[in-house]
Amino acid sequence: MNKCVIVRGGGDIATGTIYKLVKSGFQVLVLEVEKPSAIRRNVAFCQAVYEQKFTVEDMTCVLVSTIEEAKKIMAKNQVAMMIDPSGEMISKIEHIALVDAILAKKNLGTTIDMAPITIGLGPGFCAGKDVHVVVETMRGHNLGRLIYQGYALPNTGVPGNIKGYSKERVIHSPCAGVCHNVKKITDIVEKGEIIAYIDKTPVYASMSGLLRGLIQDGYNVTSGFKWQILILEWMNIRIVLQFLTRHVVLVEVFWRRYCMVYLDQAATSFPKLDVVKQAVMDALDVAGNANRSSNMDSSRLIFAARRNIAQFFGLSDFHRVILNGGNTESLNTCIKGILKENDHVITTYAEHNSVLRPLYELEEKGIITLTICAPYLEDIKCHIQKNTRMVIMTHSSNVTGEIFDVDLIGQYCKECGVLFMVDAAQSAGHIPVSMENIDVLCFSGHKGLLGIAGIGGFCVKDMEVKPLISGGTGIDSFNPQMPKAYPEHLEAGTQNIVGIAALNAGIQYVQSHQKEIVEKECFLLQKLYEGLSGYVEFYSSLENSTPIVAINIPGKDSAYVSDLLNYKYGIVTRCGAHCAPLMHKHLKTEERGIVRLSISFQNTIEDIDFVVRAIQEISNDY
Template sequence: MKDLIIVRGGGDIATGTIYKLVKSGFRVLILEIAHPSAIRRNVAFSEAVYEEKWQVEDMTCHLAHDIKEAEQIMKAGNPALMIDPNGEMIKQLHPIAVVDAILAKKNLGTTRDMAPITIALGPGFTAGEDVDVVIETMRGHRLGRIIKEGSAIPNTGIPGVIKGFGKERVIHSPAKGILRNICHITDMVSKGQLLAKIETPEGTIVDVAASMDGLLRGLIRDGYPVTKGFKIADIDPRAEEYDNCFTISDKARCIAGGVLEALLYLKNNLSDQQEELNVPICTHEKQKVETIYADYAATHITKPECVKDAVMNALALGNSGRGVNKSSLDAARKIYEVRTKVDQFFDGYGAEQVVFTSGITESLNTVIKGSLNHGDHVITTFMEHNSVLRPLYEMERQGVCLTITSPDVGDIKQAITKDTKMIVMTHASNVTGEMFDIQSVGKLCREKGILFVVDTAQSAGVIPISMKEDNIDILCFTGHKGLMGPQGIGGICIRKGVEIRPLKTGGTGILSFSKTQPGVLPQALEAGTLNGIGIVGLGAAIDFINTYGIDKIREQEMNLIEIFYKKFRRSKELKFTMKSN
């Protein structure tokens, strides 16, 4: 189905934009007030409010009385108009874009969270705050320009000068009352000629005279209630403009071009954010409903092409450390290369300090069970995953003292005792996405001589992490989430001097006659055949992130969060638990 765009306002300038958007393949719904006051009515779709339908050039706008009728009109390729001054339809229909074309010289209620894309015409809006972009409406060199920051040129209230005439071209009501037209649009009028009368509330009649000779280009509908000073008509000194009383003006077309350009630019940005971050569309066969996959806290289900290629090529690798044949040596070299990449990615303490595991659950079990002893005290937080909590509960049953507190550095500091050996905490919650201040906790641990263990399952690949700057002693990671690598691969990065007992023992390819596991890293914690395929895939994923830029990935994730929030913040079915920032 074609993208839906809602345009607020249906006057002559708005009509130019509506015409352009419909011709460009969009569905367009116009929202108007119950009694619009267009002056150049011949070329304003707002007249459909009074006439049920209104044709401008080769396009007909139809008044719709409900959403179903509006959809039928738009499906037929025509713009639909509904009377909806407060924009209630925006909440119900979730358009891809909202265009404020009311041209009231002030914002009458359009907000940036109404749609993924918001555009406003003319002064009264600030790009980046009220809407995404503003389109310049002042005649001159900047007409139709896209404004991404700031506002349009303020309206002077004086129309453009034509043949030496400026403010004389516009006629305002001399009194409050009901307008009774005598002349009609396209009439040639003379200065002083009676154009209309105003029936005042007091019962008097006030004449409205032409201010100059020329073509009556616009005139508000007969019977319209006006206030004193209300703009009711305009005169063009050029008689040759007669035909243009029935066509969209050059100004309206220029502004429409700016709207279309802005729309395509912003729409492409949205598409790029999905494509570049590999946002997949999943089809549920039973329901035949398409949904956008968003469960990245569980796993990144799509991988960069370079990761897929690396995994396929790695299927031909030999067994690292299990021989001197070419296949085994090639595998060992590739695995060492990835150790180096991981170490550099986390600003660690050397490639040999990187241990590969089956995932972060094994990593955390290895660290917790291999570091704590009976009588030790360990602190964790109530925001932890069960991969932290369950191993800790198991160690508690074996005589380790466990304290669970909030992730606030002040609360953690208060929980420290003379027996505290380790603080283990997550960098980001897998439930709420909340980030925690590991740098401050790491500094506290380094000052107190306490091991600091960080679970980076939700942050690795999305947030830059430095073991050195954050004072992390042991960093546990997984490859299949933010790092965009394969499942079944993870690891541990360990500061030099930190000792961990092996969780499992077995073959390592070195010291084969030793009855105990070798004491040197990484072999000390790597028993059995390594997942070479997963490791090589992880290396390719890190290359992708480094090339693409972790900051850019984070920026695009935040953009997607903003889009989601803007679209659903007013939903009664959803409750947002995140902080205001």
């Protein structure tokens, strides 16, 4: 089978394409010009033209002069390169696809009939006419999009904005002549420092920063030829960054630890507290399997966790604290284990799919009838029926952060003899939660309660719940049914000791610092609203809310804004539908989605100031 792909151009973007093709099992022949002008030469296979062979990551490109040599190199899973600017080899070697990755911003001669599949990267190609497919290369929301008809976005000619710098990042040659480099790629330079000479004319750094690209030494440049440098805002870590730029894995670790601004706390808490990390490490040294070993350490740990959770939520019987894999499992267990045939259930448009989908399933099977209304007492009152068995609702919206009056609704349900189940995934840990008027409380362990992923549970008062799954419990082994005793009745299988340890540490921390947590989060929330006012559309409110701000920038898709915040500014948010389709229908954001900024007490005022500046810049400039 022919697996050869011809790639025209060997610059940095072309190299990424080539690398992926080879790793996917294709053989690649690269066609280059006699003197490539790539400036990001450290990550460009075209450097093989100057050095005969060049390695990027774990892949080597070898310059060859004949088709026979090229085939031998490709058979070794290496990249073959030939100097062929006019593409004469395209008709001389069998291939299944051709990729024009020259990135010249215009078509330099590629035609759709050059291969069974022709692909053009970036502007200058018309999909369906010049090539079969165009790949969008403009940074932003559409980066990587496949275009089957028409053109990619045109080249703006303006360098991307990084930390407020755009045109300053590009250095243009002051004259024509031969380049003699003084600096090398990854060097840190000061504004006004000489980085190269064109013949005898010096080329000065236009700003302070890290030298990201540099033309090949000895290259004959034209007047106006460009270099690029990347600004570094944190001047005190220059030496560290200079080292890290050569070590990609360490750069990622460094970025995540020191530079990322994390505003997706509603998805999962980050970073994990030191006390939680230590609890995880300590749990790894705990011997035995709870209820199944003569060593009682793991059983004691789980006992302590149940007791602390019961105390935290105000549940009198800690045996009724059920621990499992998370809130979704809890909701499914309770919905399917409590509701019976002909029951009527009320839920609200504010719910997560982990509530809605199990209810839809029971409704489709004809087991229950379902009413969906607004998450307020007066609306719920209007829908109570004689056979209403349960009201199920969230304590606070995972989209807008709005807190609903579950205490008042719980009192009403109690008066009506209706069970009341609350999803506290978004509220627990951020605001006080009490089971005084709640029959079933489901919670997530890795969000506001600060544990790790894969742990959660529910608290249930004195009622029967059928197990969702059956299996070993460590007790009553000769009983063909699950034990009647709680919590074993609802806990089949080996417990997640590490997750329970993390949850136990997290919930103790929250219990000890609840007042400070609420005050800090309210302060940061207010600053975020103040900074964004006038720049965004709000779908949330400062009053009566968990630390969530739901926004959109007028005229911009939520995914575009969230991607831009992530890739340009290092700000992590959540966009889209948030697994809450009815809330988005209520807000009329089904198509556009919402950008959710969710904070916690672990964020800082510096985080908030940076996010505000970033969103203001996006609102003004994009």
